[in-house]
Amino acid sequence: MEKTSAYASAFTMNSSEKQETVCIFGTGDFGRSLALKMLQCGYSIVFGSRNPQKSSLLPNGAEVLSYSEAARKSDIIIIAVHREHYGFLTELTEVLKGKILIDISNNLKINQYPESNAEYLAQLVPSAHVVKAFNTISAWALQSGTLDANRQVFICGNDSKAKQRVMDIVRTLGLTPLDKGSLMAANEIENYPLQLFPMWKLPFYLSAFLCVFFFFYCVIRDIIYPYVNGRKDSTFRLAISIPNRIFPIAALTLLALVYLPGVIAAILQLYRGTKYRRFPDWLDHWMLCRKQLGLAALGFASLHVLYTLVIPIRYYVRWTMKNRTITQATAKREDPFSTSTAWLNDSYIALGILGFFLFVLLGITSLPSVSNMVNWREFRFVQSKLGYLTLILCTAHTMVYGGRRFLSPSSLIWYLPSAYIIALIIPCIVLVIKFILILPCIDNTLTRIRQGWERNAKPTLNGERYLKQSSVHMDSEL
Amino acid sequence: MEKTSAYASAFTMNSSEKQETVCIFGTGDFGRSLALKMLQCGYSIVFGSRNPQKSSLLPNGAEVLSYSEAARKSDIIIIAVHREHYGFLTELTEVLKGKILIDISNNLKINQYPESNAEYLAQLVPSAHVVKAFNTISAWALQSGTLDANRQVFICGNDSKAKQRVMDIVRTLGLTPLDKGSLMAANEIENYPLQLFPMWKLPFYLSAFLCVFFFFYCVIRDIIYPYVNGRKDSTFRLAISIPNRIFPIAALTLLALVYLPGVIAAILQLYRGTKYRRFPDWLDHWMLCRKQLGLAALGFASLHVLYTLVIPIRYYVRWTMKNRTITQATAKREDPFSTSTAWLNDSYIALGILGFFLFVLLGITSLPSVSNMVNWREFRFVQSKLGYLTLILCTAHTMVYGGRRFLSPSSLIWYLPSAYIIALIIPCIVLVIKFILILPCIDNTLTRIRQGWERNAKPTLNGERYLKQSSVHMDSEL
Amino acid sequence: MEKTSAYASAFTMNSSEKQETVCIFGTGDFGRSLALKMLQCGYSIVFGSRNPQKSSLLPNGAEVLSYSEAARKSDIIIIAVHREHYGFLTELTEVLKGKILIDISNNLKINQYPESNAEYLAQLVPSAHVVKAFNTISAWALQSGTLDANRQVFICGNDSKAKQRVMDIVRTLGLTPLDKGSLMAANEIENYPLQLFPMWKLPFYLSAFLCVFFFFYCVIRDIIYPYVNGRKDSTFRLAISIPNRIFPIAALTLLALVYLPGVIAAILQLYRGTKYRRFPDWLDHWMLCRKQLGLAALGFASLHVLYTLVIPIRYYVRWTMKNRTITQATAKREDPFSTSTAWLNDSYIALGILGFFLFVLLGITSLPSVSNMVNWREFRFVQSKLGYLTLILCTAHTMVYGGRRFLSPSSLIWYLPSAYIIALIIPCIVLVIKFILILPCIDNTLTRIRQGWERNAKPTLNGERYLKQSSVHMDSEL
Ligand SMILES: Cc1cc2nc3c(=O)[nH]c(=O)nc-3n(C[C@H](O)[C@H](O)[C@H](O)COP(=O)(O)OP(=O)(O)OC[C@H]3O[C@@H](n4cnc5c(N)ncnc54)[C@H](O)[C@@H]3O)c2cc1C
Ligand SMILES: Cc1cc2nc3c(=O)[nH]c(=O)nc-3n(C[C@H](O)[C@H](O)[C@H](O)COP(=O)(O)OP(=O)(O)OC[C@H]3O[C@@H](n4cnc5c(N)ncnc54)[C@H](O)[C@@H]3O)c2cc1C
Ligand SMILES: Cc1cc2nc3c(=O)[nH]c(=O)nc-3n(C[C@H](O)[C@H](O)[C@H](O)COP(=O)(O)OP(=O)(O)OC[C@H]3O[C@@H](n4cnc5c(N)ncnc54)[C@H](O)[C@@H]3O)c2cc1C
Ligand SMILES: NC(=O)c1ccc[n+]([C@@H]2O[C@H](COP(=O)([O-])OP(=O)(O)OC[C@H]3O[C@@H](n4cnc5c(N)ncnc54)[C@H](OP(=O)(O)O)[C@@H]3O)[C@@H](O)[C@H]2O)c1
Numbered sequence A, B, C: 001m002e003k004t005s006a007y008a009s010a011f012t013m014n015s016s017e018k019q020e021t022v023c024i025f026g027t028g029d030f031g032r033s034l035a036l037k038m039l040q041c042g043y044s045i046v047f048g049s050r051n052p053q054k055s056s057l058l059p060n061g062a063e064v065l066s067y068s069e070a071a072r073k074s075d076i077i078i079i080a081v082h083r084e085h086y087g088f089l090t091e092l093t094e095v096l097k098g099k100i101l102i103d104i105s106n107n108l109k110i111n112q113y114p115e116s117n118a119e120y121l122a123q124l125v126p127s128a129h130v131v132k133a134f135n136t137i138s139a140w141a142l143q144s145g146t147l148d149a150n151r152q153v154f155i156c157g158n159d160s161k162a163k164q165r166v167m168d169i170v171r172t173l174g175l176t177p178l179d180k181g182s183l184m185a186a187n188e189i190e191n192y193p194l195q196l197f198p199m200w201k202l203p204f205y206l207s208a209f210l211c212v213f214f215f216f217y218c219v220i221r222d223i224i225y226p227y228v229n230g231r232k233d234s235t236f237r238l239a240i241s242i243p244n245r246i247f248p249i250a251a252l253t254l255l256a257l258v259y260l261p262g263v264i265a266a267i268l269q270l271y272r273g274t275k276y277r278r279f280p281d282w283l284d285h286w287m288l289c290r291k292q293l294g295l296a297a298l299g300f301a302s303l304h305v306l307y308t309l310v311i312p313i314r315y316y317v318r319w320t321m322k323n324r325t326i327t328q329a330t331a332k333r334e335d336p337f338s339t340s341t342a343w344l345n346d347s348y349i350a351l352g353i354l355g356f357f358l359f360v361l362l363g364i365t366s367l368p369s370v371s372n373m374v375n376w377r378e379f380r381f382v383q384s385k386l387g388y389l390t391l392i393l394c395t396a397h398t399m400v401y402g403g404r405r406f407l408s409p410s411s412l413i414w415y416l417p418s419a420y421i422i423a424l425i426i427p428c429i430v431l432v433i434k435f436i437l438i439l440p441c442i443d444n445t446l447t448r449i450r451q452g453w454e455r456n457a458k459p460t461l462n463g464e465r466y467l468k469q470s471s472v473h474m475d476s477e478l
């Protein structure tokens, strides 16, 4: 390695005198995009193609050769070809010996083939070092500058030196490599871009269940009952009135379900007297999808707000009000003004607005780019403290909404209470337990437990301690 | 390079025993900010200044010398001086020989000078290696920690070793370098920070056109016609009623224009029987600004929502309702309740709310930090599937809004149909074609084409294949 | 360092043949999370623990030894133990000699101990090189992939080689190191994660002051006065009517306070005739929290919008309108329609909507991930140009709201003008001064000053020039 005087500083060690050459098999969309990006980041690129002469419109500066010629030019070969066409590689086994093959392929369906594409490649060319990488990056993202796209590149492979080489490339491209272990992880990595919002499954089914349940509940109370009782056709309520009963209930229930697992966890820790035992799986999973639960709740709350704000422009409402006025005018009768009704009504609305405002604030703070800017204490302040405040406001909103009718037996229809009464059950439970948990005596014990103190700590070695995968974060910071 | 035993691991190769020294000419805002950042990232900094003694308040740890003395200390020199003052560099040609000069300058106007600043610098000091970099980073962003700012640093230059050195520096500062090729690209790089929302041009002009066109259309129908016909002064409608006709129309039309190019592209691909031919430029450009079109549509939709929600607090509306009530009360006449009107009215409102809700969801998903978190399939699910659902809901909202009057000749005024009828044309066309395109027989062909199959594929070599710059992304993932 | 032929390229220099081993003391939450991440990024990990046999559920591939054995395996040791338990390290002084100790600890309170944890560690083990790092990264963020978390790692230490090593590790983990200087900075770094929205302090107190002041102001005018004058109980106004007076005032005042410092700065620069003098501290601080002031203003504006939109569903409003209608119907009297009232009312509403729309746009642009995507000119266009437009619209909204009553003496109550009149003072001042400042003659001088021109520039060396810490950004770009 000769050094010109102008370049002679210790720092030059990690810049390269000679550009590294990387070979890409396949001149399709992904091959070309990756090549462009790598050229921009200082690599030399040589393509391997079935028809080197045909591929005329490739990124400037890239060479195109036949597969075997191209392979000879570099010890790193990116296979930008669909798995279905890997066949030709078997003929190149000789040239590919000892080389690093990067498998970047994706499938169309989850677990489409018995073995992962990368493992299949490793079987085809056993003499090479296969590394899985880049499959989660889209050609589009690469071309448009990766700013707008996920920067994380999952990597796996059996040869750690080969993985290091690939990780260096990933870093040079401005992406973040993440080693997932041996080639056995390839299956998981290949399934990753085929997933459809896995964390949203529980919130989705829960929301669907809540909606369906309360839909039938409200249909019985608001449509079937009036029909049975008075032959009144209230089906038009299906469009707005009933959704506007379901949405706030779903919102409040989901919001309470966001804070319920925290409370359960605390009880569990108090009961066990240690934080060093894993939570049951269901609790763990529940805790992990609290963000999604919260956002689903926010969605319902927003719908509730919109449905409420359109009330005065509804034909039904206008008609009712007009007729009531006309009746009274005809009867020359004026209602007296009731200050207490005004109070109840105004405070129920005000509570709702403030609750919704905080709700949106929680939502904004959970935007990745915002939560990146705040430190842990600030995030917890918003999500935990303001979150509970939101829950309190929304619960109070619902209670005051009930107003004088709240818990009054006259509102029972076929022994069914108003739907909003049911919606209050979980939030109230959560708030009561939380209130008990923050009593100083209990809170102190809990804090000590979370700082590592164990009630039954024995100096023996047989105490099992489990690795808590998911819920590590609040212990030391609290 | 001597190694102390404590540092002797292979990894240390890319850490430096000796800090690299970088020289910065100019102690202005940018020079100082860059120096501070580089010091924080482990570089030694020496400033070159006209008056080394005068510059007293520089970042801690930086040395200030005269230009020539400073230049001698390092082989990388950052020229943090405005182009207008580059003159003094000609006197330093001897010292600058073989050094790397980094040009970071910006201009005040696009194409202010015949040649780019970097090329001008290269002419002034031909014996040095000029590299363009850093001009898109603001002094402010550097100081406040680059968190809140664009991390991408465009680089160009004729000497690839020099570029590699600069790219290493960029990476060390935690930024992402992007090689744009030879110094000829400097012009483009210098123009970049002077651009004003280039992708928004088409959506902006389109929106402006739609607004102006429908403004006059509505003025004719709603203000001139009543005046001509009944001398009625309805000019006050200009403030709310007419905007609230224009905005939903603009929103719906723009939303349809977001999905129209996709449909045209599909037809084109079916017609050509291959994906390996470039789309016409206008289609390409259109596809690239769909995001902006969609966001503009969302903007109009939001305005429509706000304008609609204030309806009941408008004086005009209150007055009308009050008077209608009084008239009826005086006449002792009550309107009968019409369930079908209630149904129409409620479902039109409900459709609007749901459409708007999904609309906002699309908008949230297009926030860079959110789209970074989802994989390609999820992004497509939201943007394409939910996007079409939004279009369907919004179109239905508009149709039901028409209600019984829809397509009735009685609503013609001077042969002009209601504006909302015109707004329905493009959305309906898009939806009908899309519906045809997803019929299994057609869909299958399309999918095969997008996976690379060509209807007229000949094994000869004269088939031209074009590099599709912009629309690479959906082929393999579909 | 032997090289196999397949790996022999210049680029390999910065990839490692042998994985670097890092030692972690403490098998708690943070130690385990960091180990997992480092393993994924290609490091070998050896844990030091009090009970090596007990710690069974650690990340795959990590070794667990006693403290002294583990320390011997690596020259970098991460101390993942709470400060309270650092005691045991004194016994290891011999083994730790010359090693790099990374202190990652946090405290529970700001300035909990007289000296920072890192300095305390350095006193305990004086023979080692202590580097502070990683304390702002949470175990949770490390595990869940750092995507959703702050990537910035503050580093400080007295040995620059040691710092370089740590910075290399940080970069390898995909995080961004930021050197804060010597170990004396450790205190600041340790306090950082304990801060609670420091930039929000001024906006918060200001908002609180505005709210409280205008609360009492409105209570006097709207509740006490009617009570004293007519024994009318209007306390129910506390829930909605009065907040809906306070919020728009707070919003408008805060918005004006966002643009006031810019105007003051311009006057100061004009007066001084140079930009090379530091602004007074209060102005600097004010400028730095304009974003937070603006967001607080947006918060109040949103609340105002919600409070306004619910007006028609309030009991009080419905009751008032109904009764007024009944009275008129009984009296068989119809109000004539006033076009000018319709104009005033509609334009006041329309101005409010448009102002709010731009307000929200400003808010969206200030989301970190959005402001990252725009260049400096675009950001300034939105924040400065559209920002002033917002201020103009909101001010006009407030003025037209006053309508015919505006500045009429009849609206004085106990000599107190309506609250909204007071709210107009600061905005009008800002707008008037800004209007004067953009007169060409003044604007030209200002622009020249901001490009470095000095009115009293003397070629002598005694002119002091100050380093403007905070407000560097607009000079050259303007
Ligand atoms: C609109 C909206 C958006 C949201 N966005 C987010 C988001 O972006 N990210 C997010 O995480 N949440 C989000 N949430 C959910 C929720 O706000 C947070 O999870 C919040 O931190 C929960 O507060 P908490 O006090 O119940 O839980 P925590 O403060 O997390 O405490 C939970 C309880 O569980 C126990 N516990 C938890 N983990 C451990 C552990 N490792 N060891 C021992 N004990 C443990 C403790 O007893 C603790 O009290 C969102 C919610 C809403 C409504
Ligand atoms: C509020 C809002 C926000 C939006 N934000 C975004 C955003 O952030 N990012 C964004 O990209 N869009 C955004 N959009 C626009 C729009 O939702 C998406 O572009 C969406 O993917 C279009 O769906 P589609 O099914 O029409 O197009 P696609 O699913 O992209 O398909 C387009 C059609 O074009 C053809 N085609 C396209 N490219 C190719 C190619 N390379 N080769 C061959 N054929 C091709 C195919 O026939 C395909 O059916 C937004 C829209 C709205 C309303
Ligand atoms: C909803 C909302 C969100 C906002 N979000 C943000 C945000 O994300 N980020 C943000 O920064 N602001 C934000 N703001 C605040 C505000 O919009 C911006 O700060 C805006 O740039 C101020 O415009 P201006 O023209 O007054 O100031 P500028 O254009 O910054 O100019 C300020 C004036 O001060 C002087 N000056 C300032 N700095 C210097 C200097 N270094 N040297 C010499 N003179 C100087 C000049 O005279 C100049 O006219 C937000 C505001 C709102 C309402
Ligand atoms: N597009 C993306 O966004 C993306 C993202 C992640 C991963 N991937 C993966 O990248 C791989 C390539 O995807 P792509 O989008 O680039 O696909 P493509 O556009 O269809 O290109 C595939 C290329 O493979 C080559 N090839 C070799 N043998 C072939 C054969 N028998 N038939 C057809 N082509 C053959 C062809 O190049 P020659 O004509 O030069 O031989 C062809 O251009 C796939 O495994 C895909 O899963 C793609």
Ligand SMILES: NC(=O)c1ccc[n+]([C@@H]2O[C@H](COP(=O)([O-])OP(=O)(O)OC[C@H]3O[C@@H](n4cnc5c(N)ncnc54)[C@H](OP(=O)(O)O)[C@@H]3O)[C@@H](O)[C@H]2O)c1
Binding pocket: B025, B026, B027, B028, B029, B030, B031, B048, B049, B050, B051, B055, B079, B080, B081, B082, B083, B085, B104, B105, B106, B107, B134, B135, B136, B137, B138, B139, B140, C451, C452, C473, C475, C476, C477
């Ligand atoms: N500010 C930014 O955010 C930013 C962003 C990207 C690019 N840039 C570019 O960086 C360069 C410097 O910008 P800046 O904001 O730092 O400008 P600045 O504050 O005005 O500083 C310019 C410096 O140039 C030096 N200089 C040399 N000869 C000069 C002369 N004849 N007259 C005046 N100054 C002379 C001066 O330093 P001495 O007194 O020490 O000689 C002066 O401090 C410009 O090209 C600009 O386009 C700036």
Ligand SMILES: NC(=O)c1ccc[n+]([C@@H]2O[C@H](COP(=O)([O-])OP(=O)(O)OC[C@H]3O[C@@H](n4cnc5c(N)ncnc54)[C@H](OP(=O)(O)O)[C@@H]3O)[C@@H](O)[C@H]2O)c1
Binding pocket: A451, A452, A473, A475, A476, A477, C025, C026, C027, C028, C029, C030, C031, C048, C049, C050, C051, C055, C079, C080, C081, C082, C083, C085, C104, C105, C106, C107, C134, C135, C136, C137, C138, C139, C140
């Ligand atoms: N958790 C986070 O998110 C986070 C973030 C930044 C910084 N930190 C800092 O990292 C350090 C460790 O935090 P952590 O959350 O990992 O705490 P932790 O879970 O309580 O673990 C502390 C570990 O220290 C070891 N230790 C050594 N001597 C000890 C003693 N006398 N008593 C108790 N433990 C002893 C134990 O490991 P052995 O049993 O193996 O000896 C124990 O597992 C703290 O300084 C904390 O401030 C944590």
